[in-house]
Amino acid sequence: MDTITHTLFGLSLYGSVNKLDMNKRTKRAYLFTSIGASQIPDSDVISQLWDTEGLYQMWHRGITHSIFLTPLWALFIYLLCIVLFRTKDRRLFFLAWIAVIIHDTSDLFNAWGTGYLEPFSNIRVTFGTIPIIDFVFWIIIGGAFFLSRKKKETRPTYLRIAWVLISLHVIAQSVQGYNFYQKYNQEYDQIALSAGFIPTTFQVITKNKATITIFEDGIFQPKKKLYVIQSKEEADLEYLFKEKPEAETLYNWAPFVVIIDDGKQLGIYDPRFYRNGQSFLYEYITR
Template sequence: MDTITHTLFGLSLYGSIQKDKVDRRTKMAYLFTSVGASQIPDSDVISQLWDTEGLYQMWHRGITHSVFLTPIWALLFYVLCMFFFKVKDKRLFFLGWLAVVIHNTSDLFNAWGTGYLEPFSQTRITFGTIPIIDFVFWVIIGSAYFLSKKTTILKKPYYFRAAWFLIVLHVSLQSVQGYYYYQKYNQDYEQIALSAGFIPTTFQVITKQEGIVTIFQDGIFQRKEIQYVLESKENADLDYLFSKSPKAKTLYQWSPFVVIIDDDKQLGIYDPRFYRNGQSFLYEYITY
């Protein structure tokens, strides 16, 4: 998910906590942990500063997003709260753990995916059933905030807990639909990937069969429609490309499948899940 959504998740966690009987320092520790732990896996962006081998595509959302690292992040925030706020509350550990698990797990559902099982598996797990920026989350959390402003402090957490219920329901419904479309196309194509649209219930279904990549638009309330048909040059010399462009090799490992370009001008690959208006923003190539 995007940074704003992860921040909103953290604020919603903080809002769902009953805080009428805790002091100011403890409240600050809860807020710091809720928001900070909701963001900490994305600290891997700084790895761009020392990436000299074109590996950032695998590093981002890699080990920092591993489910096995989540208790380590939680322990970090527990220790930071003891140091900065002088608060020693075991609930801070579990709050931080929950925040990181929500971050890492929510990232599984969009097309970018995560290294959820690193270091035991380098596979990027992605379901593609939620867009990277999902405005439904924003509306749900925003509504909970405005409704909670009109009630007593004792009742405020219930609005945010209701918001979490609706968020889980939204993700579940989208995922059930995504599973349906995956199975629907799986019978006719060798490879399939999903990319959820910004409008709920709409999906791009990206398929590959014998070097032909077809991108469909499909959904409950719309007819199946072919958006793009792309030809992949499967016989191109990718070893030569990888020797000249390490980023291309990383992209090849990272993507579920790629489209290969090989003409008189360039040799390259791109991820068709991010193909819009004649190009993909995940594209690596060399020129002849």
């Protein structure tokens, strides 16, 4: 998910906690924990500073998003609370743990995916059933804060209801995505999903041999063919990988790629992010 959504997740976790008996310092520790733990897996962005081998695409949302690292992140946030706020409330550890798990797990559902099982598996787990920016989350959380604005003592109840609605939205989207996957799986060798910004709509990216076909589909709209792309599967990519290490990283990271070899450019791109004739995940060299 995007940074704003993760921040909203943190604020909604903070809002769902009953803080009537807390002093100001403890409240600050809870706010810091909720937001800090909701953001900390994305601290891997600093790895760009020392990436000299084109591996950032694999590092980002890699080990920092592993489910096995979540208790260590929670412990780190808890220790910071002890140092910064001089509080040893053990509930802060569990709040941080929940926040990190929500971050890592929510990122599974968009097309970017995460290294959820690292270091035991380098498979990039991605479902593609929730867009990277999901405005439904924003509406649900914003609605909970709006409805509780006059009586803040009711805010925990409204935010807990919001979490139930968020969970139901994710489940509903994922069930639809699974059904579309099964629908197309009978006709194509490889399939990937990319959820649209409008709920219930999906792009279904399919591949048969060298042909990639991108469809738009949804439960309230007819199936529509958007693009048919030919991939140069016979192209030799060794020179590309040597000259552009990021290309090899992208090749290993994506479910499948489109290969371009037109005499002017040799490159690959991820068709899940293909819009208006190009993908923003495109690595190439000029001839």
